[in-house]
Amino acid sequence: MTFPLRPRDIFEELRKIVVGQDDAIREISVALVKHLVGQPAPNILLIGNSGSGKTTLMRAVEQYLTTTAGLGDFANVIRMNANVLAEEHSGYGRAVLARLYENARRKLGADAEMEKIIRSVEHAIVFIDEVDKIRAQVSGAPNVRGIVAQEALLTLMENEHVTFGADGAEHEVNSSGILFVAGGAFEELYENVLRRATIGQDVTPLQPVVVVSASGEVREELPFHLRDYLKYEDLFRYGMTPQFVSRFESIVVLNDLAEADLAKIFVEPEGSIFRTSRDYFKRFGVDLQITRGALINIAWDASRQKRLGARALREIFRRVIRNLEFEPTAGVVTIDEQMVKKAITSRDSGRRER
Ligand SMILES: Nc1ncnc2c1ncn2[C@@H]1O[C@H](COP(=O)(O)OP(=O)(O)OP(=O)(O)O)[C@@H](O)[C@H]1O
Ligand SMILES: [Mg+2]
Known part of the structure; x- marks a missing residue:
């Protein structure tokens, strides 16, 4: 069977939606191609701070696989939250298999052979978001839901004979060939590893460095990258x-x-904050524009909100655009640097007064 795609094709498509995560996209693109041609592919665990694009990436891959012509026959994909696995009374991720079965049914048609359906389930791709929420213990105490969910997933990942019910019958599959891509923020993990790096446990202690941002601001930062220090432990x-x-x-x-x-995230991808806002204003005959200075300031402000990632863009933009949205007047409206600075200042001083 000839497979229509190379990893780079997938990479280029995903990059249009997911910004600044080329390494992760590369890794996923290769794994996908391997999996889709029937070779062993590594299960992938994505770790990244809140708002760095984990869900966006998973959603983009799902979208890509389900809408690209010619891939339909290869790809049976679902995306779910990890905590769903803890809620499953039937255990062992059977509901996951049932969902994949339904998917295959829908894709292959009502009168597809059972053998084909089962094969589709066995070669499925499963995205599991928020996997950091299924911890086996939380602050030293066992977390039953987490244990149950990890067990369920583990069983799916290695079991060659799993049974599940669908269409009023019991089916058996070898689920060990399903590709899993899981993602989570692992917030405390970040803090813990950062602490280890800062105090110099097993490593040379991190020293702050002076950085000059794109907007010309000078500040001290720790050159900490989780991937440099992360261990299995x-x-x-x-x-x-x-x-x-x-x-x-x-x-x-x-x-x-x-x-x-x-x-880039603010303006470029389809459905970006700015594009969405432009569409809104267009309905009222308004041509919304933004100056380079305004854009730089929005990005600068968002980059200071360390814990929010790209979500911070939405917060600051809402402050800038609020009044304009209420009463749009036809014509060209340009968001400039002054407007953004004013919004930032009023928010920052509001915070001080509290
Ligand atoms: N790398 C990115 N490329 C494009 N857009 C992004 C990226 N990261 C975040 N965004 C934007 O920010 C929003 C939040 O991102 P997303 O949901 O992917 O974060 P996350 O990493 O899953 O965070 P969390 O750990 O809180 O779930 C999305 O609406 C998306 O538009
Ligand atoms: Mg997410």
Whole structure:
């Protein structure tokens, strides 16, 4: 069977939607091609701060696989939140298999052969978001829901004979060939590893460096990148069991988004904040524009909100655009640097007064 795609084709498509995460996209693109041609592919664990693009990336891959012509026959994809696995009374991720079965049914048609349906389930791709929420222990105490969910997933990942019910019958599949891509922010993990790096436990202590941002601001920053310091033990300590973690042959740490990435995210991708806003204004005969200075300031402000990632863009833009949205007047409206600075100042001083 000839497969129509190379990893780079997938990479280029995903890059239009996901900004600043080229390493992660590369890794996923290769894994996808391997999996889709029927070779062993590594399960992937995506670790990245909140708002760095994990869900965006998973959603983009799902979208790509389900809408690209010619891939329909290869790809049976679902995306779910990890905590759903804890809610499953039937256990062992059977509901996951049932969903894949339904998917295959829908895709292959009502009168597809059972053998084809089962094969589609066995070669499915499963995205599991918020996997950091299924910890086996939380602050030293066992977390039953997390244990149950990790067990369920583990069973799916390695079991050659899993049964599940669908269409009023029991089916058996070998689920060990399903490709899993999981993602989570692992917030405390970040803090813990950062602490280890800062105090110099097992490593030379990190020293702050002076950085000059794109907007010309000078500040001190710790040159900390989780991927430089992360060890398997850190994940165990966080509450992911060794059996679970070791099933992810590839662990990818996403980048923290830099100012330039944030600016790009704000304007470029389809459905970006700015494009969406432009569409809104267009309905009222308004041509919404933004100056370079305004854009730089929005990105700069967002990059200061360390814990929000790209979500911070939305927050600051809302402050800038609020009044304009209420009463749009036809013509050209340009968001300039002054408007953004004013919004930032009023928010920052509001914070001080509290
Ligand atoms: N790398 C990125 N490329 C493009 N857009 C991004 C990126 N990162 C974040 N965004 C934008 O920011 C918003 C939040 O991103 P997303 O939901 O992917 O974050 P996340 O990493 O899943 O965070 P969390 O850990 O909180 O779930 C999205 O609406 C998306 O538009
Ligand atoms: Mg997310």
